[in-house]
Amino acid sequence: MVEIKEAKSKKEQKDFLNFPIELYQDCPNFVPPLYMDEKKIFHADYVYYDTSEAVYFNAYRDGKMVGRISGILQKASNEKTGEKRVRFTRFDAINDQEVANELFKAVEQWALSKGMDTICGPLGFSDLEREGLLIEGFEYLATYEEQYNYDYYQTLIENCGYEKEIDWLESKLMLPPDDDGKLKRATDQVMQKYNLHFATEKSIRKFIKKYAEDFFRLLDEGYEDIYGTVPFSDNMKKLMISNFKLLLGTKYVSIILDENNKGVCMGMCIPSIAHALQKSGGKLTLPCLIKILKSKKNPEYIDLALVAVDKRYVNKGVALCFLPELMRMVKESDNTKWIETNLNLETNYQIQNMWKRFDAQNHKRRRSFIRVLN
Numbered sequence: 001m002v003e004i005k006e007a008k009s010k011k012e013q014k015d016f017l018n019f020p021i022e023l024y025q026d027c028p029n030f031v032p033p034l035y036m037d038e039k040k041i042f043h044a045d046y047v048y049y050d051t052s053e054a055v056y057f058n059a060y061r062d063g064k065m066v067g068r069i070s071g072i073l074q075k076a077s078n079e080k081t082g083e084k085r086v087r088f089t090r091f092d093a094i095n096d097q098e099v100a101n102e103l104f105k106a107v108e109q110w111a112l113s114k115g116m117d118t119i120c121g122p123l124g125f126s127d128l129e130r131e132g133l134l135i136e137g138f139e140y141l142a143t144y145e146e147q148y149n150y151d152y153y154q155t156l157i158e159n160c161g162y163e164k165e166i167d168w169l170e171s172k173l174m175l176p177p178d179d180d181g182k183l184k185r186a187t188d189q190v191m192q193k194y195n196l197h198f199a200t201e202k203s204i205r206k207f208i209k210k211y212a213e214d215f216f217r218l219l220d221e222g223y224e225d226i227y228g229t230v231p232f233s234d235n236m237k238k239l240m241i242s243n244f245k246l247l248l249g250t251k252y253v254s255i256i257l258d259e260n261n262k263g264v265c266m267g268m269c270i271p272s273i274a275h276a277l278q279k280s281g282g283k284l285t286l287p288c289l290i291k292i293l294k295s296k297k298n299p300e301y302i303d304l305a306l307v308a309v310d311k312r313y314v315n316k317g318v319a320l321c322f323l324p325e326l327m328r329m330v331k332e333s334d335n336t337k338w339i340e341t342n343l344n345l346e347t348n349y350q351i352q353n354m355w356k357r358f359d360a361q362n363h364k365r366r367r368s369f370i371r372v373l374n
């Protein structure tokens with residue numbers, strides 16, 4: 001018999017946080033999230049709770065934990081779309097249909113108690129969190145930003161009555177075998193045509209201070225109509241800046257400015273820290289910090305985190321101007337082999353076409369599921 005408990009006590013919350021670490025302890029491709037960040041979900045002042053409610057459930061059998069799941073009522077998202085949805089997230093379980101059934105039943109009952117009529121996911125509080133269920137590409141190492149899961153999860157979820165809503169694709173971008181400079185010449189012409197230039201600030205602290213407002217404005221505008229996104233609150237902005245200060249350098253962040261030094265296009269990459277986090281279970285131990293700093297200087301690969309364009313410059317070739325910057329990031333490191341795009345919606349043909357400028361390989365696919373409650 002499976003027993004479902006809401007994670008309220010300190011022990012139950014610890015069980016919730018530690019379960020995936022234990023479940024994937026022998027999996028070479030699982031990368032844990034930063035443990036200190038995950039702990040914050042149980043803090044009353046967690047930044048997302050000004051626009052959201054959440055519940056956390058553990059599943060036990062004979063006193064042993066066998067699964068977990070969270071439900072999120074993201075009010076800002078529902079207000080934006082006019083829907084009555086609850087998101088499921090942080091679903092992890094052993095390969096047992098009864099466990100999955102009971103976990104999803106708990107979230108569905110919670111959703112109904114809140115007056116909601118639909119469940120979707122895996123989706124976090126925002127698209128800054130891990131989202132999407134991996135359904136292809138299990139043989140590849142996960143990135144720091146995205147969740148790995150076993151291949152049986154899809155069957156467990158579909159057997160609970162969930163169907164595909166949307167897929168994301170992830171790609172490996174390698175330098176094209178022949179770089180004749182044509183792309184750089186074309187993007188230079190675009191920059192000249194619209195009187196644009198790259199920011200040249202060398203200090204990441206000064207870069208953030210100078211361009212953070214433009215950075216978040218571009219993200220809000222560029223991602224406004226994208227599936228699962230929510231507007232950035234002031235607290236979300238502070239959290240994002242705090243999280244990325246350790247990882248970012250101006251080498252991996254670019255922003256294109258107009259003649260008034262206002263941002264019109266931005267891109268942000270993160271040197272991969274996957275291997276560093278694997279060794280520490282997501283905890284920032286001293287050895288982990290040392291490995292992160294080494295990865296920052298000379299990463300094996302780079303995660304492409306975000307790209308956004310001012311709506312006035314969409315379909316004008318401005319986004320392409322970021323591509324030579326991506327190629328530069330690979331060329332400047334003797335160790336870097338490729339760039340990993342993380343999640344791009346399968347329906348986002350514009351960005352899929354951008355990657356054709358590289359030697360690109362779609363190597364992972366993720367899915368968001370949906371179920372309408374009766």
